[in-house]
Amino acid sequence: MRIDFVTLFPEMFEPIMGASILGRAREKGLLAWSCVNPRDFSEDKHRKVDDRPFGGGPGMVMLAEPLAQAIDSVRTKNTRVIFLSPQGEPFDDRKACELAKTDHVVFVCGHYEGVDERIMSLFDEELSIGDYVLTGGELAAMVVADAAARKLPGVLKKEDATESESFASGLLDFPQYTRPRVWRGREVPEILFSGDHEKISAWRQDAARAATRRKRPDLLSRA
Ligand SMILES: C[S@@+](CC[C@H](N)C(=O)[O-])C[C@H]1O[C@@H](n2cnc3c(N)ncnc32)[C@H](O)[C@@H]1O
Incomplete structure (x- = not known):
């Protein structure tokens, strides 16, 4: 299974995705993952990736274009693009089994007030890890990745019956x-x-x- 995390905070991933069982899954070649930063696709001279919401209100909204380019840079025709969102379908064990059968998943992590709504057309689905609001999609993406990765054949030892x-x-x-x-x-x-x-x-x-x-x-x- 291959995973790309579209994230403004790539430094959050190695401590969790590189440790313990997930770290060994990577060493064994069962799981490959990397991060793509939308900031690398910003055309702004300050590498800006967010702006104020139209209509006013607090906070910042992630710009659609750097996100779209980050997704396009890793997407192939067999990729499933998943947006982590409190408004998504509730994530569960059945979904973890389904994802473990997918060759390539791109997890898109929102931040701030969320993303420009027009980017939704690029997502195959929206997943939520529970009815509460996190500061960003990174932890949610790693929760989903962990639950799916441990379903991959060979990731757990035979005696760790699932x-x-x-x-x-x-x-x-x-x-x-x-x-x-x-x-x-x-x-x-x-x-x-x-x-x-x-x-x-x-x-x-x-x-x-x-x-x-x-x-x-x-x-x-x-x-
Ligand atoms: C502060 S939240 C934005 C919440 C949004 N304004 C709302 O109320 O629906 C920022 C980002 O964190 C992620 N996030 C927050 N809660 C989540 C959850 N329960 N499940 C999955 N992702 C979540 C999403 O990627 C979201 O775009």
Whole structure:
């Protein structure tokens, strides 16, 4: 999978996209990413990329042309261009799976009051990571990139099974425990030491259902 981030703040990406599992995915050649800065396409002598909104009001709006040129510089005929926006379709696990099957994604990160509305025609879709407003699209783009990248074959180790993970089967994940066996007086459920894999698996399914009922009953009604 290849990702291009269209961003005014490319320095935000390496600390997150270059670390841990995503960093290893890049080393293994499973994920390639880079940043394109609309400022490099500004025709203004001060490399300006925003201006005041027509009609008045606070803040600045990102100019359409430097953004359009930044997108065009990386777009091919198989590219999916996604604008991160609080007004977009809510991002979820199903969308992460869908994106993981896409060869090339361009994430466009807005900033300030947002972007000139006329640029919307260049986007294939608009995605939101939740009903709140961030200062910019960079964190949102990395959230979406991380969730999609971990679905790519080979990114997670084989033993990091993803089928039982929250949302994959419509339920939340089952509770996990590790050493010590007793922590501050709290014990690990006895069944997990039984060595009986069928019983453990049945217990985990029940526990996943119970967790879902308690924390996210809306998921059960959707299943
Ligand atoms: C301050 S926001 C602009 C918000 C816009 N004025 C509005 O109220 O809809 C600046 C940029 O942050 C990004 N952003 C903010 N919240 C987001 C969210 N919940 N999901 C995805 N992107 C978001 C978008 O790229 C947006 O253009």
